[in-house]
Amino acid sequence: MGTWAVIMAGGSGTRFWPASRLRRPKQLLPLVQGGESLLAATFRRISQRIDPSRVIVVTAAALAEATARELPALLPANLLAEPAPRNTAPCIGWATDVILARDPSAVVAVLPSDQHVTDDAGFAAAVERALAVAERRELATIGISPTRPDTGFGYIETAAAIADVEGAREVLRFVEKPDLARAKEYLASGRFLWNSGMFFFRASAMRAAIAAHLPELAQGLAGMTAANTGEVFPRLPSISIDYGVVERVGATAGNIGVVPGDFGWSDVGSWESTWELSDKDEKGNAAPRHAVLVDANGNLVRAQKMVALVGVSDLVVVETEDAILVMPRERAQDVRAVVDALKAQGRSELL
């Protein structure tokens, strides 16, 4: 049995405009510290456990070149370029088939490419346990121990402990993003974890689950070859692995196991997250050394040019080669409105 990884790196996303663009999405950006992109960090992190020759990266055709450039250790044969975005079930189904063709007894770790982890050893230990659960159940996942009643994540309700794997429990149910009152209940109960989007499974079990729950996808994948991917893939049903497979597998009690994760995880959802994860000066500013800060507190500055802030607090100030964004950190989600305005104005060079 070999252990494989699939990194899902096809996302676009607008929440890091002006740094993120259609051709330079979030996972390719060094959003936290040290100049390493989230994707490169994800690859590096999982490579400590799984040999790079068994790490598959799935991305969008338009991002294939940039993705390859970002991951010099990735084998060309392990880069899968989706001809069209079809959500996560076809992505994982395709990668599973590629792995099965090479290693019928593979166990697979599926990881999003755009998450941040501060404790690599804690991450590795959780992955180890999740892989152990995947050998015993249909599917395993890592659930993040919640630190606040966040309404931006799906939650996982846990049930009985799973013998032999430290900390692992059966999944009772997956719940959608809750409102604040429910999120507080979940946090208080101690039974809930955040859905991290990481999944672990025997490749054969995933193929069987897709056949059982998404037969149309299974048929499409069965007829797909290297030669016809460009025609077949875009016609696969567009559906998420969560909705199409995971929740349906999980409907039978005990099918899915979850390992709690407590390794400084963040989905780096906005410029606000970037500020939270960045090194800050004694006044809470995360800014380049060349910035001049006068009576400035709690600001995030990302810029090549020299930036001077005077008397401003809790702002995001981001400069890229062709644009500048200024907004309060607490409005970070609203950067979407800028992208929408640029779309409406037809200014595609800025998207």
Next chain:
Amino acid sequence: MGTWAVIMAGGSGTRFWPASRLRRPKQLLPLVQGGESLLAATFRRISQRIDPSRVIVVTAAALAEATARELPALLPANLLAEPAPRNTAPCIGWATDVILARDPSAVVAVLPSDQHVTDDAGFAAAVERALAVAERRELATIGISPTRPDTGFGYIETAAAIADVEGAREVLRFVEKPDLARAKEYLASGRFLWNSGMFFFRASAMRAAIAAHLPELAQGLAGMTAANTGEVFPRLPSISIDYGVVERVGATAGNIGVVPGDFGWSDVGSWESTWELSDKDEKGNAAPRHAVLVDANGNLVRAQKMVALVGVSDLVVVETEDAILVMPRERAQDVRAVVDALKAQGRSELL
């Protein structure tokens, strides 16, 4: 009798950083609308009344080239480059001597180069009256009708009307920048005007006044020739025309006349003034067309790059080729702190 103008264009100033630099001071910047620098606007405005061949511009040696470039209609022989900054009395004394050598009966209008006027016709009318007063008195000035109890200006207290010149009055005294309580009294009294720094005089009268009140300066100027300016000028006493000459001439009642000015005058003292003087959208933003403004009010934006503001109010956001400034409009005076920090850090390329 010929009418001449002297435009004082030697100022440096740091209040418009990052747009203003040692080699690109305020008067060379298009701080208000339409791409015209304050200096070019001053030259254009006075040229409507005084032939360009009789307009003298005094600037710093380091700015001579940029000044000449900015004023294509200025005669090369009319550009005086000060070898060192010696404040306004040597500046005006030198220009007066240059004019007297060409036209012994000249009447002279001295104008700062960095003021903004919205009503050119009103300005021309006030200049006409001030020149008329200059023929009747030792010295004339234009006092700006105050619109608020501003503590940033010197004030002029007026006395009896001067016959034959509409609106003109004798100057009772010049007063330094007052505190707010006094400024309010001045405004309420109706007798006070703001000192605009514009002066009008017969050239012979100014030479006589300098001889009487600043004999050391008079002697220095008398010994100065085209050949030795570089040695003599830097050793002239550094003193302002206000303190060295105007206040002393004004000590004798009736010597100085003042004409009230009400022509949309501003000394464009800070980015806040620039915002006040700029065209604004219905939300009070003065921003380039290419900016994207979402829930943004009362902001001043100057930038080449596309700028997006989300949820911010009353900010100054200025981008130049090598720097970006973000501060609240009401902190506009504190841009000085940035310049001081850059000096302390030895980052002279940004000064």
